[in-house]
Amino acid sequence: YSDKIIYIPTLMLDPDIQKRGVMSILSKSIVKDYFFWRMKQSKYNPFTFLSPIYIIFRTDNPTLYKILHSKIDVYPKPDGTLPKLKKEIDLVLDFVKNIWPKTKFDVNNFVLANEFNDQQGFFKNGIPWSGDKLTDDFIEEKLHLTKYEGNALVVFVKISLSQMVKF
Numbered sequence: 252y253s254d255k256i257i258y259i260p261t262l263m264l265d266p267d268i269q270k271r272g273v274m275s276i277l278s279k280s281i282v283k284d285y286f287f288w289r290m291k292q293s294k295y296n297p298f299t300f301l302s303p304i305y306i307i308f309r310t311d312n313p314t315l316y317k318i319l320h321s322k323i324d325v326y327p328k329p330d331g332t333l334p335k336l337k338k339e340i341d342l343v344l345d346f347v348k349n350i351w352p353k354t355k356f357d358v359n360n361f362v363l364a365n366e367f368n369d370q371q372g373f374f375k376n377g378i379p380w381s382g383d384k385l386t387d388d389f390i391e392e393k394l395h396l397t398k399y400e401g402n403a404l405v406v407f408v409k410i411s412l413s414q415m416v417k418f
Contacts, residue, residue, distance in 0.1 A: 282306075282410060305339070306408035307346045311367055313390040316406065317381035326407040327361050329389040334407055343407050361405040362393050368401035 285304060310316060319325050326334045334340055340358070347356045347363070355364040378396050380387045394402040 304410045305342060306410070307343060307405065308408075309351075309363055309366060309403040309405050311390075311394055311396065311401075311403050312379055313381040313387050313396075314379045316390060316404065317383050317386045319406070319408065320386065324409045324411075326409070327393075327404075329385045331360075331389070333359075333361065334409070339407065339409070343405060347405060356405070360393055361407070363403040363405060365401045366403035374399075 282304065289304070316325070320329065326332065326339075334343070343361065344356075344358060347354070351363055351366065354366055356362070357364065374396070381390075390404065391397060393404055394400070
């Protein structure tokens, strides 16, 4: 944790337990634990612990993206909208620079080029399309999954206190 960002290492679930809500349970637990950690760290200063929580991660999974997009604020949005605030774009740039320093990052599309090239067999059972045309078209346009280029979408999540309560 930091005071504003949660770094969650890449998680992969065993296919036998996928689509059973495990990731949702883990995500809720991490965000709630982080919120309480941040509240204690701020010595209960409301200006600190009531400010948004940011989560940044990479993915090439349309279903994961769709699930998150349906519940909370994620960027880029399926229409291509990026965060409006310069400080939020700067958070993403700093994060990418520190976590994936050797990867080419397209800041206009939030795409890491060739990030998953070492996982070419990952979609051996097919691409996990979300079933939502807008989402699937957006992910295909950005990542070219059907061409197996190995690109990853950098996802920026912004969670306000009111969203966290609903999450």
